[in-house]
Amino acid sequence: MHDLKGVVNDPEGLDNVMQISLRMVKRFCEILSMTGNLIYPTSSQLNNEDRVSIRKNEEFTQQRGFIVSASTSIWLPHSLKSVSNFLKDVNTRCQWDVLTGGNNVTELAQINTGTIPGNSITIIHNNMLILQESGIVEIRAFLIYAPIDALIVNSIVNGGDAKKVTALPSGFIISPDCCYSLGRDNNGNAQNGSILTIAFQILIIGPPNDNSISQKEQKSALTSFHTLLSSTVLKIKTILDCSD
Template identity: 60%
Template sequence: MLGLVYVNEPLWVKSSVDEGWLIHRESYDRTFSNSNRPYKSSTARIESSRSFGVVPMTAIDLIKNFRDPIKWMNMFPTIVTKARIVDVLDSGNTEVSIQLMYEKLHILSPLVEARDFVFIRCCKQLDQTTWIMVDVSYDLFKEIKTCAPSYAWKFPSGCVIQDTGDGKSMVAWIEHVQIDEKCQVNHIFRDLLCGRQTYGAERWIVTLQRMSERYNFAMPVTCATTDDSQGEGVKNVMNLSQRMVKSFCETLSMTDKLDFSTSSHLNNEDRVSIRKNEEITQPKGFIATAATSLWVPLSFETIFNLLKDNNTRCQWDVLSGGNNVTERDRVLTGTCSKNYITFIQPMPIENNMLVLQESSIDKMGAFLIYGPIDSTTYTSFLNGGDGEKVVILPSGIIISPDGRLASGMNSNGNAQNGSILTVAFQKLICANNSISQDQHMEAMVYIQSLLSSTVSKIKATLGCSD
């Protein structure tokens, strides 16, 4: 791992597509000969990447987050769906830990399957300011691969973290995996979203930077309350929104839990799932989820700026009921003024309802994730009440660059950038313990119709109806 971090040629070569670094296969195999490799397959492909970045968190704090599977998921809510420790192999030394772990990584589209890894994670202190985290796959797939949607193998991957002494760290990240998909996927969206853009080292670094900033940022409320518990209220808002974002991203891993996936009611790229929920943080009962992804000939920054504008929200958001909205409160989550949590109030006020929304953008993409919340609950936890059990069912929009330098040609014959727009809705359809097959089908048709209508409205708002 250390031999890969700071060496360029011959182990690394420049990509002809995006100028990023790729591992040179023959040089790697000669330098690191090892018979413990995954099986060879004509359908398997290898992905490799390397990235560097300054992260606003100390090395020891980063390592503590990486050792804890819950904190690991919270640091990477848009990448890691599940994580747990299978076994602790060595925890007697504070300077080194070895854990056998499982994780599921997801892509922000319902059209591409998740990736499952079982791996050994070693975290070790190299000197007073430097730590290393190395992940390498462990062959438990003989026991679990029949239930895994993909066969994914980690070559030594991870990061080297050097504390810079000012509350920040310099992080060098390497991703090196072999992927062999075992089920039918949408190869167009997979090719546009997978690899360096979505699972590459730069995505991990940028997400780590963003989430570290989110945790450390001194968040002012633009419409501040006068209550002394404002600080606790802001903390509650941050925690609730973080939970909402993570919950929403988890719903997008839909390839292994589809209902009526071949129904004539569905468009080719739409996915519908109906599940029974027992969690206290979401409405109890049967929840319908519908999601889709589509290509849009606009940059992700342009789409994000148009959709986050409250003045045009009524043109596409079904939660607003076609009415104008006004902003009640805002909590900044970083130095970029476009990254914030906001409470939106549809006008006129109906059913005592507000909308909690988190908007976020970085160089790898953007999202708007939102959910309804009643104003009484809002007032309670904003003034310091317990927000841990607040019920919220998120929907939202993920905007990802399509991973190509040019995605098509415009009317003038010039290269045109594009984005993958993923839209997902969730709705409680029945609070009972069971539903009939007819109710099931009616709910599927309804939620898909809601999705289709919203996508059409979004495309019209963006000027991309054709």
Template identity: 25%
Template sequence: MQNGSSFVTWVENVDVRDKTEELHPKLIPIVELGFAFGVRRWISNLQVQAEHFIYSMGINTSPSDSPISLEGRRSLAITTKRMVISFCSDVCNSTYHHWSSSNKTREKTMEVKTNKRMGDPGKPPGLHRTVGCTIDLISSHNRVFDYLRDIHNRPQWERISSNSIVHELATFSTDPDPRNCISVLAISRLNNFLLLLECSTDETGSFVIFAPIKKATFQSLLCGVDQEIQLMPFGFCILPNVSGSILDGTLRTMVFQITVKSVSSKQAVEVVTQIGKETLHKIIEVVN
């Protein structure tokens, strides 16, 4: 259009089948009110993706952005996109990614599910064990997101950041909302690794996803080198909890992964489940 905006005509054809008996009761209102599917979700996602492209390509920038070259921004954006896609694939339940209940916490507030896979492209070699759980929080969706994305809070809930100094090596916005950004974090106790982090939020939900990368890899990405690096993402999906027709708290899904090499698969599940349990309680103490 002449004012620089885009005019979008949205046509949607939906085949609706009653699958409510297969959904968890907490998810039914989210689906029915359009937070999961439908025009509300698609329009919101289209807006986020358009802004993400404009900012990642350096067409728009934010005053708070680190001085990163256009090539560096693009390489970091491409790598974080792979990280987010990998995380979402890990969370999904399908024939390939089959989850089984493994409630080792013995707590009603946290049902743990696990899956195992081997030979996933883009991941470190070995058997991968993924542990995930979804819990109710009474705090608002925005409060939970703001707490988890703040790097100064990480030592309060993250095991590898405990008793460490966390600082931002590089960051740039992916949206007019400065909370939507891609960052690279340094943790004082990690000598050879950094954390690649992406935070994103809109009215239908949020995520905070991160993965360790080698320092040499980060330097290559800053120089604009597009390379297929091995990523093992961790993180959180945060959904507004809908009660009736109003927002009431938050549904938060937490996912941790481990590569099984020198330990048994059963021991790996126990280790990563314990990490998830500790992280869960530390977050609940603050935001709930």
């Protein structure tokens, strides 16, 4: 049921996947501005670098409710390219991505985008299908992904309406840290660290006419995101052998 070779070969299926991925990337970039109500907890539940926002979901293709977004940024003593390659590696993804449940993932389809090698849209699978787009240029890199239902993938591959498909993306933006040099490589080029920004989203389903989120739900969201952000940061730092 997950044979998606036709996605790459069929022009209509290819166009549909690219449309959905474009909206996914655009939506992810929009959440980084953290519009909506920012939560500033009085407890030490979140780190000072963490930002959490709640907004009402107006997306007609999703259940009504509230979307909770959270992000944090960390410094890593590795180059932008090294961090980008690490995040794209399907062999180590299960070590940091909670969506994998600790299980290995398989790349089912890949669509190259642009002229830079490695920039691509991919569909990966373990216990679910994940649509992902990754890219790298000189000043930044990104890896953005969202779970997507297998029935929806089959629909768009077979000519379904891609405009009715939505995805709630999470992911990473990687920026070079040009202010702190780690030395020079064999070619004399400065080796800098990088700043990794992580952002996650969840949808909280509420009554159709509810215009606010309860304190209990807000507290639960904070707890969930604190655990998710902290564990993901710790896993990435451990794999990359980075100490605080």
